[in-house]
Amino acid sequence: MSRSGADLALLLLGGFRSLVDAATxxxxxxxxxxxxxxxDFAMRAITAGADNASELGRRLSVSKQAAAKTIAVLQERGYVARDTDPRDARRKRLHVTPLGFEVLRQGEAVFDELRDQWERQLGAAELATLETHLATLVGARPVRLDAPGWIAQDLGESV
Amino acid sequence: MSRSGADLALLLLGGFRSLVDAATxxxxxxxxxxxxxxxDFAMRAITAGADNASELGRRLSVSKQAAAKTIAVLQERGYVARDTDPRDARRKRLHVTPLGFEVLRQGEAVFDELRDQWERQLGAAELATLETHLATLVGARPVRLDAPGWIAQDLGESV
DNA sequence: CTCGTTTCGACAACCTTGTTGTCCATGACA
DNA sequence: TGTCATGGACAACAAGGTTGTCGAAACGAG
Structure with a gap:
């Protein structure tokens, strides 16, 4: 029983959402x-060296204005902090706070737990195979997490 | 090399987006x-019997206002048409036009071609297994395609 | 040292896809 | 007939993104 391509897309989306909804x-x-x-994505980028809004925007493939808005939210919640750069007065250096790191750590743990759950359902070997295959199909293309409503914009067809 | 749970989520998202971007x-x-x-989703629902905005909203788990906006777009493009219901003057009966059906048909074909492509990469049996496993994990839960920016809202963590 | 160019950050206006709330016309029913 | 439910339309607003503009600071060339 060969499934349709649209079903396959839906399965992938469903898997992703299951994981993400549960994690959230x-x-x-x-x-x-x-x-x-x-x-989360932004905090990782900041940790990885994107210490200002413009750079963060570039790393996330988003306008610097959008990045600035995200930063504003993170800052408001106390996950990142900013101070002025003594060497370049135009910049405000970004860094993730201990609270921010705690969120990152917990998020990772939650996702790992979910993966373990799937592993128990499918078996370690099976899940590993599934991951390998997906990796083959997806390739190394970086995944963008931006674009609000992209699901509604890009989801082209038949799904 | 056990991958992390977050990677798994990213793989699923990546797979979905590959398919969808290519199809679009x-x-x-x-x-x-x-x-x-x-x-596409809306047209399918209309075909399946959601012949008015309120009903379409219910089927798509979206407010009737949002459904009405979608309908307006579809109507503008000529994919659906509306006429008044002779038995209930409050209603405007919806139906998919031949052009709309053509879009549905082509969309399906495109997705199927993409699936075939994956099948050639992985082998029919392997892809079928992958689908079966995903289906097991995802369960029968219907997938909602609504909520603008849900990816940014729900993607909870670590991804 | 000064002037032009680039970069950062902020502000404003606007788009898209949702959401609620409100309202009227119509239909269903007691 | 009077009351209540429903369909559809309109308005106001939220969230997340975009582009455009602009001032301040830095850099580099004369």
Whole structure:
């Protein structure tokens, strides 16, 4: 019974959403409400060296204005902080706060737990195979997490 | 090398986006630009019996106002048409036009071609296994395609 | 040293896809 | 007939993104 291509797309989306929805819920349960993937993604980029809004925008493939808005939210929640750069007065150096790191750590743990759960359902070897195959198909293309409503914009067809 | 849970989520998202982006591009190439997944989804629901805005909203788990906006777009493009219901003057009966059906048909074909491509890369049996496993993990939960920016809102963590 | 160019950050206006709230016309029913 | 439910339209607003503009600071060439 060969499934249709549209079904396959739906399966992938469904898998992703299952994971993500569960993770979001668990994070909220642990006291980190309002944590969004974009936030996590941004914090990782900041940790990795994107210490100003313009650079963060570039790394996330988003306009610097959008990056600035994300930063504003993160800052408001206390996940990142900014101070002026003594060497370049135009910049405000960004860094992730201990609280921000805690969110990152917990988020990772939650996702790993979910993966373990799937592993118990499918078996370690099976899940590993599935991952390998997906990796083959997806390739090394970086995944962008931006673009609000992209699901509605890009999801081209038949899904 | 056990991958992390976050990577798994990213793989799923990546797979989905690969498919969808390719399909959108191909559809555009065939002359159907600006076709969005939501449109396809909505047309299917209309075909399946959601012949008015309120009902469509319910089926798509979206407010009737949002459904009405989608309908307005579809109508403008000529994919659906509306006429008054002779038995209930409050209603405007919806139906998909031949052009709309053509879009649906082509969209399906595009997705199937993409699936075939993956099948050639992985082998029929392997892809079937992958699909079966995903289906197991995802369960029968219907996938909602709504919520603008849900990716940014729900993607909870670590992804 | 000064002038032009580039870069950062902020502000404003606008788009898109949702959401609620409100309202009227119509239909269903007691 | 009077009351209540429903469909559709309109308005106001939210979230996330975009582009355009602009001032301040830095850099580099004369």
């Amino acid at each position: 819920a668990e994070l909220a349960r642990r006291g980190y409400e309002d944590v969004r993937p974009v936030h | 591009a191909e559809l555009a190439r065939r002359g159907y630009e600006d076709v969005r997944p939501v449109h």
